[in-house]
Amino acid sequence: MAISRLSFGSTSLTATSHWVKWRISDFIVLIVSIVINVPVYYQHPFQRQFYIDDLTISHPYTKHERVSNGMLLIYSLVVPTVSIITVWALLADKRHRWHLLYISLLGLYLSWSLNVLFTNYIKNWIGRLRPDFLARCEPREGLPKDTLLNAADVCTTQNVERLLEGFRTTPSGHSSESFSGLGYLYLWLCGQLITDHPQTGLWRKIVAFLPLLGAMLIALSRTQDYRHHFLDVILGSAIGCSFAHYIYRRYFPAVDNPLPFKPLLDDSDVNELDSTTHQPLQGSEMAPLSS
Numbered sequence: 001m002a003i004s005r006l007s008f009g010s011t012s013l014t015a016t017s018h019w020v021k022w023r024i025s026d027f028i029v030l031i032v033s034i035v036i037n038v039p040v041y042y043q044h045p046f047q048r049q050f051y052i053d054d055l056t057i058s059h060p061y062t063k064h065e066r067v068s069n070g071m072l073l074i075y076s077l078v079v080p081t082v083s084i085i086t087v088w089a090l091l092a093d094k095r096h097r098w099h100l101l102y103i104s105l106l107g108l109y110l111s112w113s114l115n116v117l118f119t120n121y122i123k124n125w126i127g128r129l130r131p132d133f134l135a136r137c138e139p140r141e142g143l144p145k146d147t148l149l150n151a152a153d154v155c156t157t158q159n160v161e162r163l164l165e166g167f168r169t170t171p172s173g174h175s176s177e178s179f180s181g182l183g184y185l186y187l188w189l190c191g192q193l194i195t196d197h198p199q200t201g202l203w204r205k206i207v208a209f210l211p212l213l214g215a216m217l218i219a220l221s222r223t224q225d226y227r228h229h230f231l232d233v234i235l236g237s238a239i240g241c242s243f244a245h246y247i248y249r250r251y252f253p254a255v256d257n258p259l260p261f262k263p264l265l266d267d268s269d270v271n272e273l274d275s276t277t278h279q280p281l282q283g284s285e286m287a288p289l290s291s
Contacts, residue, residue: 021099021265023106023251030106033113040120045167046127049148052139059226061135066221072174075218076181077112080211081105084185088192096262103263107251108184115180115243116173119236123168130169131226136162172228172236175219179240182211182218187248191260215240 019025050057067075085108089101130136137155157163189208194200219237222228228236253260 057133111247128170175236176240178215178218182215183244190255
């Protein structure tokens with residue numbers, strides 16, 4: 001007898017089970033990704049060679065960033081959590097508000113944490129130099145031009161942590177994090193406000209777009225602070241958007257769906273899977289199991 005690819009033979013993994021409804025396996029993935037993020041973040045990056053006369057890495061070091069790491073966390077994670085998703089979900093139908101709140105926040109945190117893990121991992125492997133690298137390096141005098149140099153040989157700075165950060169420019173973490181959090185919020189608001197329904201006003205789409213505008217401004221601020229090249233920002237933004245879209249569509253239907261505000265496994269939409277075909281029973285109005 002063939003084993004179901006959906007449940008791997010487990011009779012408890014039906015569409016109505018708490019394990020599936022509350023996405024327990026995804027919650028475990030979230031916890032694991034948060035734990036793994038710590039050693040990945042502190043891993044030493046690949047240290048590429050450089051030219052002392054390279055103008056693209058000769059910008060000054062900005063001490064006071066327009067959007068600090070702390071502010072980035074607030075903008076991309078705390079604001080969507082506290083100010084918008086939680087408040088909105090608690091005003092929803094009391095029969096579904098806790099499930100809506102849980103699924104919405106699980107998607108937000110997964111989008112953000114998986115994006116951070118991926119971004120930090122490839123940052124360390126790419127090892128490209130930031131626009132302000134030479135200011136971080138503080139190279140000694142009299143170095144030859146048009147000659148490839150190693151940081152360990154020529155940098156005089158005592159701030160090793162700041163120097164290593166100089167090798168982590170691609171992709172932009174601020175850009176990817178802001179778009180993974182605020183980009184997810186944009187899609188979530190589009191669904192909750194039914195922005196793509198022909199009978200709704202354009203103002204709804206404009207309101208939903210505001211988080212996306214905020215993410216754009218955060219990303220562009222990184223070029224103003226000379227922390228990133230434009231390519232870093234573009235790549236980071238694309239990565240963040242990709243995670244936001246993929247995770248959102250795991251939990252919610254497309255924003256142009258007739259019911260875009262309902263989680264895919266809402267109680268009112270779920271039926272048992274047919275034990276033979278492993279497809280939703282005929283006659284149900286359930287949303288698809290996967291996007």
